[in-house]
Amino acid sequence: xxxxxxxxxxxxxxxxxxxxxxxxxxxxxxxxxxxxxxxxxxxxxxxxxxxxxxxxxxxxxxxxxxxxxxxxxxxxxxxxxxxxxxxxxxxxxxxxxxxxxxxxxxxxxxxxxxxxxxxxxxxxxxxxxxxxxxxxxxxxxxxxxxxxxxxxxxxxxxxxxxxxxxxxxxxxxxxxxxxxxxxxxxxxxxxxxxxxxxxxxxxxxxxxxxxxxxxxxxxxxxxxxxxxxxxxxxxxxxxxxxxxxxxxxxxxxxxxxxxxxxxxxxxxxxxxxxxxxxxxxxxxxxxxxxxxxxxxxxxxxxxxxxxxxxxxxxxxxxxxxxxxxxxxxxxxxxxxxxxx
Numbered sequence: 342x343x344x345x346x347x348x349x350x351x352x353x354x355x356x357x358x359x360x361x362x363x364x365x366x367x368x369x370x371x372x373x374x375x376x377x378x379x380x381x382x383x384x385x386x387x388x389x390x391x392x393x394x395x396x397x398x399x400x401x402x403x404x405x406x407x408x409x410x411x412x413x414x415x416x417x418x419x420x421x422x423x424x425x426x427x428x429x430x431x432x433x434x435x436x437x438x439x440x441x442x443x444x445x446x447x448x449x450x451x452x453x454x455x456x457x458x459x460x461x462x463x464x465x466x467x468x469x470x471x472x473x474x475x476x477x478x479x480x481x482x483x484x485x486x487x488x489x490x491x492x493x494x495x496x497x498x499x500x501x502x503x504x505x506x507x508x509x510x511x512x513x514x515x516x517x518x519x520x521x522x523x524x525x526x527x528x529x530x531x532x533x534x535x536x537x538x539x540x541x542x543x544x545x546x547x548x549x550x551x552x553x554x555x556x557x558x559x560x561x562x563x564x565x566x567x568x569x570x571x572x573x574x575x576x577x578x579x580x581x582x583x584x585x586x587x588x589x590x591x592x593x594x595x596x597x598x599x600x601x602x603x604x605x606x607x608x609x610x611x612x613x614x615x616x617x618x619x620x621x622x623x624x625x626x627x628x629x630x631x632x633x634x635x636x637x638x639x640x641x642x643x644x645x646x647x648x649x650x651x652x653x654x655x656x657x658x659x660x661x662x663x664x665x666x667x668x669x670x671x672x673x674x675x676x677x678x679x680x681x
Contacts, residue, residue, distance in 0.1 A: 502668045505675070507612040507624075509565050510653050522566035528552075530566040530573065532559065542566070544573055552592060561586050567616040569654075572635050574616045576623065582607035587614075589621055591635050601637035617654035624649035630661065630680075650675055657681055 472480065511524035515532075523530040528546035535541060542563065544555040555573075562584070563575035572591045577584055585605040592599070605611065605625060613624040621633045624645060632641035647663040654660070658681055665676035 502671050502673055504648065504664055504668070505650055505673055507649050508651055509567070509614065510651055512565070515564060522564070523568045525568060527568050527570050530568055532564075542575070544568070555590075561588070563588070565611065565614050567614050567621075569616045569618055571618045572616055572621070574614060574621050576611040576614045578611050580607075580610040580626070585610045587611065587621075587623060589616075589633075589635070589637065594636070603633075603637070603639075613649045613652045615652045615654040615659070617656055617659075619657055620654070620659075622652060622654055622659050624652060624661065628663075632659070646676070646678075 509523060511529075512522055513520045519531065519533050521529055522532050522542070526547070528544065531543045531545070533541045533543065540559040540562075542555075542557040542559050544557070546552040546554070557575075561575070561577055562579065563577050563586075565578060566573065566575050571593050572589055574587065574589045576587045579585060583604065585607075586602060587605070588600070588602040590600050608627070609629070610626045611623055612626055615622050619635065621635065623631050623633075625631065628645040628648060630641070630643045630645055631639060633639045645661065645663050647665055650662040650664060652659065652661045658679060660677060660679050662675055662677045664674065666674040668674045
């Protein structure tokens, strides 16, 4: 009996617990209880579907596949019209409109990857900034300074004196029909042009009792000469092999060898010539100074500091004038060296 009574008591307790749980659930459904109600799975699925559709609509609007070329206002109108007028699509249309409003001009990308420039913003494009007054004045000063510098250079080129060409001491211009190739206190060397276009060289001395007059046919086309009391020398300034020749005629030779000649290299021509009682000197186009004895032995060779102008000799002294630098306006810059 004891065991049966205990089992009945347990069964009654279980029944009471079930009745209490059922009453609590009923109170919860009526809103009187404090327990958390069970979620509605159907509503959750519906909300999730709506959010996914809104996100996909935003992505589709932000990256259109075709070139729109429309302004932002027309873009919003098209987005609103495409969203539909149904009551179920109102939320999606609102989301699409908000997303389109957040778009900028840089977000409107074509298929070629270049952003479109809205037509309604063309008036807002800022023009290229115009220079200020100070910048204009600075530009005008720069242009004037450049023009002034060009004028100065042009004036300098026109006023800088042309370098003096080499010449023979005591000679006259060669363009004349008859001209002096040399003239000093010993005598003179004169060049005459004949009727058949040949030239003759005449060597005359002031003291005819010592030396007689010489007449030489100018076959080698000599165009410069120098005279002393011991010898007379001729040279041709024509460049080229076989033309640039030097010839010396020694009057007081003790061994009977009164004449000797030499040729320059094909890249060298004679530009100045002189003779004394002990040597023959010549300056060439390569700024070389060559010195021979009266018997024809070259014993000195030097480089001149500049282009030769002229040269003169007396006994054992040699004076050489040359261009030291470019001259200034109407001036020459000539230096002289004396050799012994």
